[in-house]
Amino acid sequence: MSNSSAAPADKPKGVVGSLAHGLNIIMAFSKAHPRMTLSQVSEKTGMDRAGARRYLLTLVHLGFVVQDGRLFQLTPKVLELGYSYLSSVPLTDKAQYYLDRIRDQTGFPVALGVRDELYVVHLASANSDEFNSPGLTIGRRFPIAYASAGRCILAMMEKAEREALLKDIKLEPMSDMSVATISALNKQLQIIRKQGYALVDQEMQTGIRSLAVPVFNARGQIAASFNTFTFSNLVPAAQLISDALPVMQAAAEELQATLI
Amino acid sequence: MSNSSAAPADKPKGVVGSLAHGLNIIMAFSKAHPRMTLSQVSEKTGMDRAGARRYLLTLVHLGFVVQDGRLFQLTPKVLELGYSYLSSVPLTDKAQYYLDRIRDQTGFPVALGVRDELYVVHLASANSDEFNSPGLTIGRRFPIAYASAGRCILAMMEKAEREALLKDIKLEPMSDMSVATISALNKQLQIIRKQGYALVDQEMQTGIRSLAVPVFNARGQIAASFNTFTFSNLVPAAQLISDALPVMQAAAEELQATLI
Incomplete structure (x- = not known):
């Protein structure tokens, strides 16, 4: 139902592109795709494998994603982001x-x-x-x-x-x-x-x-x-x-x- | 109660630092600070003003933050990030x-x-x-x-x-x-x-x-x-x-x- 993306078309000067990529990776996970391989993430986000890998590993490092063998999935820490909004x-x-x-x-x-x-x-x-x-x-x-x-x-x-x-x-x-x-x-x-x-x-x-x-x-x-x-x-x-x-x-x- | 940060101490090679900064800005908003000026965001995240401004404007561009005069606040779009997890x-x-x-x-x-x-x-x-x-x-x-x-x-x-x-x-x-x-x-x-x-x-x-x-x-x-x-x-x-x-x-x- 959602399918919105974190990357609008016109990108004003100074925008940090990598932030959009990282947020898009989080939003790529869903009920239909709770656990994904690197290839699946790359396919769903339109990023190349090297890029998707870099962002996934960053999210793993930050605690928002866990890796289990070849599969990646979100952790409950992601809820903190939504909680920031709800609590505000x-x-x-x-x-x-x-x-x-x-x-x-x-x-x-x-x-x-x-x-x-x-x-x-x-x-x-x-x-x-x-x-x-x-x-x-x-x-x-x-x-x-x-x-x-x-x-x-x-x-x-x-x-x-x-x-x-x-x-x-x-x-x-x-x-x-x-x-x-x-x-x-x-x-x-x-x-x-x-x-x-x-x-x-x-x-x-x-x-x-x-x-x-x-x-x-x-x-x-x-x-x-x-x-x-x-x-x-x-x-x-x-x-x-x-x-x-x-x-x-x-x-x-x-x-x-x-x-x- | 939470106060966790998106930036653990040891940063492995290849980690995208700007993603952590952007996520930290989202998590800086709270019930006590639902609307913040650039200075407040800079102070709460420990980023300098120029950096905080760049990430805030990126989040505005991506639809996760709105600016009203000098004040910034999160939008409901932030919930999509948590929803990615809940629905998974x-x-x-x-x-x-x-x-x-x-x-x-x-x-x-x-x-x-x-x-x-x-x-x-x-x-x-x-x-x-x-x-x-x-x-x-x-x-x-x-x-x-x-x-x-x-x-x-x-x-x-x-x-x-x-x-x-x-x-x-x-x-x-x-x-x-x-x-x-x-x-x-x-x-x-x-x-x-x-x-x-x-x-x-x-x-x-x-x-x-x-x-x-x-x-x-x-x-x-x-x-x-x-x-x-x-x-x-x-x-x-x-x-x-x-x-x-x-x-x-x-x-x-x-x-x-x-x-x-």
Whole structure:
């Protein structure tokens, strides 16, 4: 889902290229490729073998990667990098209480999402037994236009910022039901602004329906969103809205009141 | 608590120094310093201003840092680095169900910890309303000797590996009750091996008592631990053990059965 790279196209003067290469190697590991040989790393990152080897051994030296025979894998030290971010965002700590409360009151899984360029990222979540889903993993990224968390943030953004973002979005429909044009997306964003929440029906994945509500900061700017999802064949949209929406909106209002 | 650095002392040939510098800048941000000026970053990392500026601007260019006037802060993209690890560890996905179950059955918060050199790191957690604690944040590191999660792992490790590790541990007592010598620690480790769980009473922090049980892999090697904690003035040790231990041990056994 993620596939972002640490190497944007235009490289301003003074940029340290080797830092991008090292970060790309970390991001090359995934659920599908938790342990890789040097050749695999070289192939996945587009680096030559000598370069990939140098960065891998640097990461081994720094404790972020371990080598076991021909295989390399990440160590838990990598989490420290993400923890630097999580611990610097007071929102995360504060939100957990509300996430747990929403999950307990609705029985649905729920996550807190923030925007990261053209993606939305989960900062925290409360998972539900009923819907034991791997989807609510912290740090996972989803396209901003198709995830309800992202679409909600997009809709609530200031107009100028949204219009600038929309110019960069390349819509890649993820299911038969996905909006496929910017004008169709814009129409959805208008509906979201009008009704105050985002309902995304099987546009990310067939069979999955999700709902997101905005969390604003004290200046009235969109800061994050709460989002939940259900299987569309089990929970009709009307029931998702009647069960989860008031609970999520109440939590969002309370969380907002604590934000500076 | 963490304060580890990405730059070990002996630097083998071929290591890419700039990668360590860049990673150190990411790790310099924290709850106490979520937004920093160039001078602050330079001071915290021990880099000169010109160097710190170059790495900061590289991280801005790569999308891991944003600049707002004189202040720099991390972006959610940093989570992708931690996510690379989390998504490469099947244990995390599998453990969440058991963490939630333990929390629901006991009312106590619970986390899954794994060893990272001389630390234990939380990979996943289920927080409790009653004990709404910031301590169970994913990616947070604790000294292996004093956190129950770490001490349990230390106790259950193969003897040769444990003895090698103990040579590197520098005990820095964290409370009046902390063990202060390796021989006192060794005695605790023996008790843990005998009884099959680790009870750490106010050694990490006065007023906090914690309990950990081991999770072994299919080869019988220690893979992780479940740990919970309570306020020592509210929950006597005997009650913590009678309420939480059987629930945690049952969950650990079931989780083990799913591990390869």
